[in-house]
Amino acid sequence: MAKRVGIETSLAVSEVAAACDVDVVAAYPITPQTHIVEHLADLVANGELDAEYIPVESEHSAMSACLGSVAAGARTFTATAGQGLELMHEVLFVASAMRLPVIMAVANRAVSSPLSVWGDHSDVMAARDVGWIQIFVENGQEAVDNTICAFKMGEDHNVLLPVMVNLDGFHLSHMIEPIIIPEKEEIRRFLPPFDYPLPLHPDKPVAMGDFAPPVIFTEAKWAQEVNLQKSYDTILRIWKEFGDQFGRYYKPVEEYCTEGADTLLLTMGSFSETAMTAVDSLREKGKKVGLIRIRLWRPFPFEELRKAVDGTKTLIVFDRAISTGGPGGPVASEVKAALYNLPRKPLVVGFVGGLGGRDVTREGFEEIILQGEEIARNGSPNEYEIYGVRE
Amino acid sequence: MIGQSVYVPRLLPELESLAPGHRACIGCGEVLAMRQAFKAIGRDAIVVNATGCMEIIASQLPYTSWRLPWIHTLFENTAAVASGVEAGLKAMYRKGRYSRPDTKIVAVAGDGGTVDIGLQALSGALERGHNLLYICFDNEGYMNTGIQRSSATPYGASTTTSPAGKESIGQFSWKKDLPGIAVAHRIPYVATACPSYPVDLIEKVKKGVDTRGPAYIHIFSGCPTGWGCATNLTVRLGRLAVETGIFPLYEVENGKYTMSYKPEKLRPITDYMKPQRRFRHLTDDAVEMIEKRVAVEYYKLLEKAECQK
Numbered sequence: 001m002a003k004r005v006g007i008e009t010s011l012a013v014s015e016v017a018a019a020c021d022v023d024v025v026a027a028y029p030i031t032p033q034t035h036i037v038e039h040l041a042d043l044v045a046n047g048e049l050d051a052e053y054i055p056v057e058s059e060h061s062a063m064s065a066c067l068g069s070v071a072a073g074a075r076t077f078t079a080t081a082g083q084g085l086e087l088m089h090e091v092l093f094v095a096s097a098m099r100l101p102v103i104m105a106v107a108n109r110a111v112s113s114p115l116s117v118w119g120d121h122s123d124v125m126a127a128r129d130v131g132w133i134q135i136f137v138e139n140g141q142e143a144v145d146n147t148i149c150a151f152k153m154g155e156d157h158n159v160l161l162p163v164m165v166n167l168d169g170f171h172l173s174h175m176i177e178p179i180i181i182p183e184k185e186e187i188r189r190f191l192p193p194f195d196y197p198l199p200l201h202p203d204k205p206v207a208m209g210d211f212a213p214p215v216i217f218t219e220a221k222w223a224q225e226v227n228l229q230k231s232y233d234t235i236l237r238i239w240k241e242f243g244d245q246f247g248r249y250y251k252p253v254e255e256y257c258t259e260g261a262d263t264l265l266l267t268m269g270s271f272s273e274t275a276m277t278a279v280d281s282l283r284e285k286g287k288k289v290g291l292i293r294i295r296l297w298r299p300f301p302f303e304e305l306r307k308a309v310d311g312t313k314t315l316i317v318f319d320r321a322i323s324t325g326g327p328g329g330p331v332a333s334e335v336k337a338a339l340y341n342l343p344r345k346p347l348v349v350g351f352v353g354g355l356g357g358r359d360v361t362r363e364g365f366e367e368i369i370l371q372g373e374e375i376a377r378n379g380s381p382n383e384y385e386i387y388g389v390r391e
Numbered sequence: 392m393i394g395q396s397v398y399v400p401r402l403l404p405e406l407e408s409l410a411p412g413h414r415a416c417i418g419c420g421e422v423l424a425m426r427q428a429f430k431a432i433g434r435d436a437i438v439v440n441a442t443g444c445m446e447i448i449a450s451q452l453p454y455t456s457w458r459l460p461w462i463h464t465l466f467e468n469t470a471a472v473a474s475g476v477e478a479g480l481k482a483m484y485r486k487g488r489y490s491r492p493d494t495k496i497v498a499v500a501g502d503g504g505t506v507d508i509g510l511q512a513l514s515g516a517l518e519r520g521h522n523l524l525y526i527c528f529d530n531e532g533y534m535n536t537g538i539q540r541s542s543a544t545p546y547g548a549s550t551t552t553s554p555a556g557k558e559s560i561g562q563f564s565w566k567k568d569l570p571g572i573a574v575a576h577r578i579p580y581v582a583t584a585c586p587s588y589p590v591d592l593i594e595k596v597k598k599g600v601d602t603r604g605p606a607y608i609h610i611f612s613g614c615p616t617g618w619g620c621a622t623n624l625t626v627r628l629g630r631l632a633v634e635t636g637i638f639p640l641y642e643v644e645n646g647k648y649t650m651s652y653k654p655e656k657l658r659p660i661t662d663y664m665k666p667q668r669r670f671r672h673l674t675d676d677a678v679e680m681i682e683k684r685v686a687v688e689y690y691k692l693l694e695k696a697e698c699q700k
Contacts, residue, residue: 068475
């Protein structure tokens, strides 16, 4: 039986990727993800993990090498952050469109310029439409559990899609927490060996990555879209199986104190735990507030979100990225789109904050909730509010 | 070598890995070179193809001309993808999930995908020592996108992005020495080849795939479409490029240079340039200057080979 140990989240993610018996790790160093790939390099160097470690010369090549190794049929893991994810950008599209289940941890980081190694969600929001399954976690345990689930989800024959596990840079990646790391044997019972249906093999030649003229391109993209949407059911099934075996259950949209709430705050990632304490504090003061957290960002959980906010008057969405020149935060605009056609829906107020590593405290979230309610009552001249900015 | 022409078809392996029916231009030197190369590579191989002429002519959905497992992803990452395939097979072989110890990983790309946009990934793969063969089919420009200059385009050639004009001689820089850059990585095998010399090409590709570690072969491949020459001149122009010293054939094995073919006397470069529209604008002075530079480069190479004997 696995014991709970105090360990840095990054190291725990590496431990568990190794316990999933990855065949290939191709990675390039970038803060704040480095501890993940450094620890994997250690495990390989010490003979604790039998894998090929490719120390590539860029993130573009990291993801490209991952495409090659998955196409050969090897279980493949990498990690990146910020600029690294942006440099990978065009390769990310290829991984999903070619149905190559690369599993990747992203220690979310701001995008230059100005240069910032600290956390926010600008990196992953720019990679929103790349066709990957995208999961957000909020603590070390969730990072570990969802890394294991990511392999099973991505490699499922009904899915065969790459999976990104988003864990906030520094706020989560560098946090030492008590985490249960499942034993290798337990993981083996949960996660079957990788069996890619049509790998590159001289005995059975396949052509992967042909070009598509207009007569077939739309069909190819639609097949990809249907596949990603359909992966939803498999994702739910795998989270259920994980819960049944390990006792920790996950849902696409997590709810906290939503019962009878007039105002809901919506967050993603590690700030959610701080936001919970703000909700507790306001509840104590008699305010009817609650919190919802989107865990599954792609495929987007439309139904669960609609259900979770049903009956609420105000929904305050907290984004850690700006869609510059646009509607403010990408999460807020997607949430608005998901609710717009409903006959009964909450008023959505968007806040952007926590950029480039700036913290938002419990008091901060309380302030956001109260200000959001005030905007819901009296309106605001702004499309969205930016929290804590000095003008 | 010219005397061998009649016998060549009998000397070459019969194996064809690239089926006919692909959509290469008439007189394409790249597809000729690729056909020859894969005769030497055999069937226990995986092909990693960069975006470019050789990718689009053989892979329109839902068809393929390849009888080998083949993967194309992007333009600049071919060497990295090949690294991943190699590493994946290596790990799986060690863990008992892949049964062939000698599967050849062959990356193929054009000059743009190699000397320009793919150079970083190539350098990384060569430096890391992956067991793979990388072949650059060099037709001296971005022919697939409409004949633009690359850093493999020779000095003075007119292309759509280095057009000759009142203020321009055409390509303004000297062809990048990619085999030299490959040698600088101290890899075990580097060679140049040309499909006008099929026996030589096939021997080199055999050596390349049998090398333990990275091998790089740079193949000069004529392009009537991009060069503006008659479609029946591809093979002849390849020979003339070698005989004029413009594209010398040589090998570098563990750092040791060997000339594969030494013409008794270099032919005048006008023999090579005249049939090509891309050089038509060049003045006699320009041609003379180029000829001098070609000779300097050629004898520098010869010296390397001679002094290592």
